[in-house]
Amino acid sequence: MNWYGIAAIFRFEMARFFRSIIQSIVSPVLSTSLYFVVFGAAIGSRIPEIEGVSYGAFIVPGLIMLTVLQQSIQNAGFGIYFPRFIGTIFEVLSAPLSSFEIVLGYVGAAAVKSLMIGLIILATSFFFVDITIQHPFWMITFLMMTAISFALLGFILGVWAKNFEQLNLVPLLIVTPLVFLGGSFYSVSMLPPFWQSVSMFNPVLYLVSGFRWSFFGMADVPITASLIAIMGFMVACLAIVWWIFRTGYRLKV
Amino acid sequence: MPAIVEVEELDKTYEGDFKALSSVSLEIEEGEILALLGPNGAGKTTLISTICGISIPTSGRISVSGHDVVTDWRAARRLIGLVPQEINLEPFEFVGNTVRFSRGLFGKAPDEAFIDQILTDLSLIDKKGSRIAQLSGGMKRRVLIAKALAHEPRVLFLDEPTAGVDVELRRDMWALVERLRSEGVTIILTTHYIEEAEAIADRIGIIRSGEILLVEEKNKLIKRLGRKTLTVELKEPLTQLPDALSDYDLQLSEGGNALIYAYDAGAERTGITRLLSSLQSAGLVLADLQTNESSLEDIFVDLVQEDAQ
Numbered sequence: 314m315n316w317y318g319i320a321a322i323f324r325f326e327m328a329r330f331f332r333s334i335i336q337s338i339v340s341p342v343l344s345t346s347l348y349f350v351v352f353g354a355a356i357g358s359r360i361p362e363i364e365g366v367s368y369g370a371f372i373v374p375g376l377i378m379l380t381v382l383q384q385s386i387q388n389a390g391f392g393i394y395f396p397r398f399i400g401t402i403f404e405v406l407s408a409p410l411s412s413f414e415i416v417l418g419y420v421g422a423a424a425v426k427s428l429m430i431g432l433i434i435l436a437t438s439f440f441f442v443d444i445t446i447q448h449p450f451w452m453i454t455f456l457m458m459t460a461i462s463f464a465l466l467g468f469i470l471g472v473w474a475k476n477f478e479q480l481n482l483v484p485l486l487i488v489t490p491l492v493f494l495g496g497s498f499y500s501v502s503m504l505p506p507f508w509q510s511v512s513m514f515n516p517v518l519y520l521v522s523g524f525r526w527s528f529f530g531m532a533d534v535p536i537t538a539s540l541i542a543i544m545g546f547m548v549a550c551l552a553i554v555w556w557i558f559r560t561g562y563r564l565k566v
Numbered sequence: 567m568p569a570i571v572e573v574e575e576l577d578k579t580y581e582g583d584f585k586a587l588s589s590v591s592l593e594i595e596e597g598e599i600l601a602l603l604g605p606n607g608a609g610k611t612t613l614i615s616t617i618c619g620i621s622i623p624t625s626g627r628i629s630v631s632g633h634d635v636v637t638d639w640r641a642a643r644r645l646i647g648l649v650p651q652e653i654n655l656e657p658f659e660f661v662g663n664t665v666r667f668s669r670g671l672f673g674k675a676p677d678e679a680f681i682d683q684i685l686t687d688l689s690l691i692d693k694k695g696s697r698i699a700q701l702s703g704g705m706k707r708r709v710l711i712a713k714a715l716a717h718e719p720r721v722l723f724l725d726e727p728t729a730g731v732d733v734e735l736r737r738d739m740w741a742l743v744e745r746l747r748s749e750g751v752t753i754i755l756t757t758h759y760i761e762e763a764e765a766i767a768d769r770i771g772i773i774r775s776g777e778i779l780l781v782e783e784k785n786k787l788i789k790r791l792g793r794k795t796l797t798v799e800l801k802e803p804l805t806q807l808p809d810a811l812s813d814y815d816l817q818l819s820e821g822g823n824a825l826i827y828a829y830d831a832g833a834e835r836t837g838i839t840r841l842l843s844s845l846q847s848a849g850l851v852l853a854d855l856q857t858n859e860s861s862l863e864d865i866f867v868d869l870v871q872e873d874a875q
Contacts, residue, residue, distance in 0.1 A: 317673050318672065
């Protein structure tokens with residue numbers, strides 16, 4: 314293993330995070346606080362408790378998931394797209410680094426960054442609502458697996474994208490709607506039966522449900538289904554990344 | 567001299583069936599400076615990219631110091647440094663950081679003293695804390711070289727290192743190449759500037775339309791392909807060549823006061839002695855003699871055109 318090489322990529326990516334510290338940390342914290350004010354305080358006061366949990370607390374896991382998903386995709390996507398865009402990727406490709414090591418550097422850094430943001434949002438939420446985490450181990454496990462698998466997705470998008478528009482398109486047009494419709498701000502049991510069935514096809518539902526279970530012990534789908542879903546998604550992303558490096562897709566000519 | 571880079575029957579076809587390289591075979595000797603000359607689109611950059619692992623060969627074999635670049639890529643790549651043709655640098659990064667990054671990428675332990683040494687050699691040390699975006703074009707090119715040298719490569723590829731570079735920097739670059747060679751680094755450079763190849767290379771490879779036309783020692787090449795001309799200036803101008811000299815391949819200059827004789831400098835007999843005595847027999851009085859050697863540029867143009875016909 315070329316540990317110095319992995320560390321070089323990791324450090325470089327983290328440096329970018331701290332270089333734009335305002336954009337990296339302040340903006341997610343600010344937007345989350347706004348969600349708390351609008352959904353938690355203003356609207357939430359008119360929504361009854363859900364299975365014994367106040368609405369303000371109920372949305373915390375969904376809010377963290379929303380941000381972690383977006384940040385993982387964005388960080389990893391930009392991390393690999395930008396060197397492709399400005400041409401510095403040649404150096405990484407000509408270095409004695411295996412594809413696994415390259416992915417470990419970029420995806421590892423992206424996942425760590427979004428994990429940090431997720432934890433910052435969790436800390437922020439303590440200022441707004443009372444939360445107790447029933448299963449801290451599973452909470453961290455879900456958060457990490459989500460961060461890693463969506464950073465892998467971001468990496469794939471960053472390799473696939475031919476321009477900045479495409480890079481932003483998938484998160485905007487696919488991921489955000491899936492998160493909003495995946496029970497981040499409500500329990501699917503509140504939906505009419507037809508939409509409940511439709512929701513079962515939304516992969517994000519399984520993540521949010523499992524993550525919320527680790528907080529409050531309540532879930533829309535069985536916890537094993539959530540675990541299988543996130544593991545399946547991760548394996549699928551790994552398979553695509555493996556294929557990218559095997560064929561050199563959009564990286565090598 | 568043992569070969570440090572061996573390329574055997576290398577083919578590279580890009581998507582859309584564009585054949586960039588066709589059965590290229592090349593042996594690069596350890597410690598030499600090889601200049602690859604060729605017109606735009608000849609395949610110089612493709613050849614370099616394929617050796618460095620950025621481009622995937624369609625068929626053929628490449629090894630660096632005995633390590634196959636496909637099967638034993640990790641060992642092969644550790645030995646190679648690449649200075650690309652285009653200035654690809656992260657604009658917001660600091661000079662010191664980007665050089666450190668390159669060293670780490672190639673699996674070398676941090677060595678700040680070594681990095682300072684490279685930056686000093688390239689007159690970049692006072693820019694160590696500057697952002698790349700603040701540097702001039704020439705400075706950026708030096709940063710690229712510093713990055714390529716950061717992991718102490720044994721083989722250095724310079725893809726058009728002096729394109730668009732001022733005279734002073736070009737001289738600096740040549741001096742650097744000379745110093746690296748004295749440290750035992752093998753250098754392969756591509757260039758458009760034939761004077762550059764003539765000034766610093768040991769051997770010259772000429773590449774055209776994805777094929778290597780020849781690889782030869784610079785001096786031998788000039789000698790082998792070099793045509794020399796002898797210009798004989800006459801006291802009295804001539805209106806036409808005397809019949810006594812019709813056996814010789816002579817040209818009369820405009821104005822008629824000089825005869826130009828072309829000959830092969832490498833040949834057993836140049837015919838100069840016989841020509842001079844014939845001139846005397848014809849009663850011509852000579853004012854001066856001078857010889858001219860064709861430059862590498864003339865040779866290159868001849869070769870590339872000849873092949874195109």
